Amino acid sequence: MKTQHTRSQKRILNFLQSVNRAISAQDIYVELRNQNQGMSLATVYRALEALKREGALQVRMLSNGESLYSCTQQDKHHLTCLECGKSISLDKCPVQELETQLHNSYKFKIYYHTLEFFGLCNICQAAQVSGNSEDRLGLDPA
Amino acid sequence: MKTQHTRSQKRILNFLQSVNRAISAQDIYVELRNQNQGMSLATVYRALEALKREGALQVRMLSNGESLYSCTQQDKHHLTCLECGKSISLDKCPVQELETQLHNSYKFKIYYHTLEFFGLCNICQAAQVSGNSEDRLGLDPA
DNA sequence: GCCTTTTTTCTACCCTATCTCAAATAGCTT
DNA sequence: AAGCTATTTGAGATAGGGTAGAAAAAAGGC
Numbered sequence: 001m002k003t004q005h006t007r008s009q010k011r012i013l014n015f016l017q018s019v020n021r022a023i024s025a026q027d028i029y030v031e032l033r034n035q036n037q038g039m040s041l042a043t044v045y046r047a048l049e050a051l052k053r054e055g056a057l058q059v060r061m062l063s064n065g066e067s068l069y070s071c072t073q074q075d076k077h078h079l080t081c082l083e084c085g086k087s088i089s090l091d092k093c094p095v096q097e098l099e100t101q102l103h104n105s106y107k108f109k110i111y112y113h114t115l116e117f118f119g120l121c122n123i124c125q126a127a128q129v130s131g132n133s134e135d136r137l138g139l140d141p142a
Numbered sequence: 143m144k145t146q147h148t149r150s151q152k153r154i155l156n157f158l159q160s161v162n163r164a165i166s167a168q169d170i171y172v173e174l175r176n177q178n179q180g181m182s183l184a185t186v187y188r189a190l191e192a193l194k195r196e197g198a199l200q201v202r203m204l205s206n207g208e209s210l211y212s213c214t215q216q217d218k219h220h221l222t223c224l225e226c227g228k229s230i231s232l233d234k235c236p237v238q239e240l241e242t243q244l245h246n247s248y249k250f251k252i253y254y255h256t257l258e259f260f261g262l263c264n265i266c267q268a269a270q271v272s273g274n275s276e277d278r279l280g281l282d283p284a
Numbered sequence: 285g286c287c288t289t290t291t292t293t294c295t296a297c298c299c300t301a302t303c304t305c306a307a308a309t310a311g312c313t314t
Numbered sequence: 315a316a317g318c319t320a321t322t323t324g325a326g327a328t329a330g331g332g333t334a335g336a337a338a339a340a341a342g343g344c
Binding site: 052053055058059061063065067079081082083088090092093094095097098099101102106107108109110111112113114115116117118119120121122125 | 197201203207225234237241248250254258260262
């Protein structure tokens with residue numbers, strides 16, 4: 001299959017490998033610009049779309065509608081609070097076996113999976129019982 | 143905690159229970175309007191947000207940025223093609239045990255989890271090997 | 285029935301992502 | 315290296331889901 005990447009795709013791949021964390025398209029745009037490897041926003045999105053389709057990176061959507069991109073890698077999952085939006089990273093993942101089964105039964109070529117738990121973190125639970133609505137902290141998703 | 147729901151919240155909950163599938167906010171808006179239970183779009187979103195926070199419903203985001211809402215229910219997961227966007231529903235889920243562990247170790251009150259596999263469906267795999275880019279079919283996500 | 289609080293509406297707006305199309309670049313062929 | 319074609323990129327306009335703010339409407343309490 002086509003394994004040659006465009007210049008933009010290479011830049012983005014390199015960048016993602018160097019930062020080694022999930023990052024938004026807009027942030028990639030800014031960061032590459034700082035490194036004098038800038039490209040237009042449309043190009044960023046196009047390159048990400050292409051890389052996504054060939055399984056070279058994986059995507060995780062936040063509830064605010066923005067997507068975080070990262071290199072395809074070992075299982076990295078999250079525990080996310082519905083109240084404050086804060087995410088905790090997890091290590092364990094019990095789905096490897098199921099993935100193999102799915103591959104066989106659906107003839108699906110699986111690139112990666114997402115697994116995320118939603119609920120209330122201990123802080124927001126406490127806030128709810130005492131005075132209601134301490135309202136959302138501005139915590140960044142990890 | 144506050145278990146009383148507003149009129150709008152009740153209408154939405156009822157509707158979601160009656161349809162028993164994941165549906166977008168915009169579609170809820172239209173459907174309720176058809177049933178003469180209409181409300182403004184802002185109200186739909188606000189009610190959904192409130193219900194989400196109390197764990198009365200769960201959310202699944204599509205890659206186009208729209209969210210599908212459904213009643214909190216048994217595990218319902220998906221196998222999604224990155225090329226054509228089509229989703230297959232799954233039954234199996236191996237994460238129940240992990241959920242319990244997380245609840246204990248993080249003191250997180252877990253409402254639900256999402257599990258989704260991404261890759262290429264058999265059709266899009268075939269399309270890639272033969273003539274490249276048969277380009278995306280307009281299949282609806284399930 | 286009147287006042288206060290909550291809920292709803294309406295409209296304007298934000299932000300992520302996509303489309304369009306012309307300009308630039310890369311890849312071939314000679 | 316020059317010329318030609320196909321691919322990639324840039325810039326700005328546009329789409330579309332979702333949000334914010336303030337005024338109107340409805341619900342609750344006395």
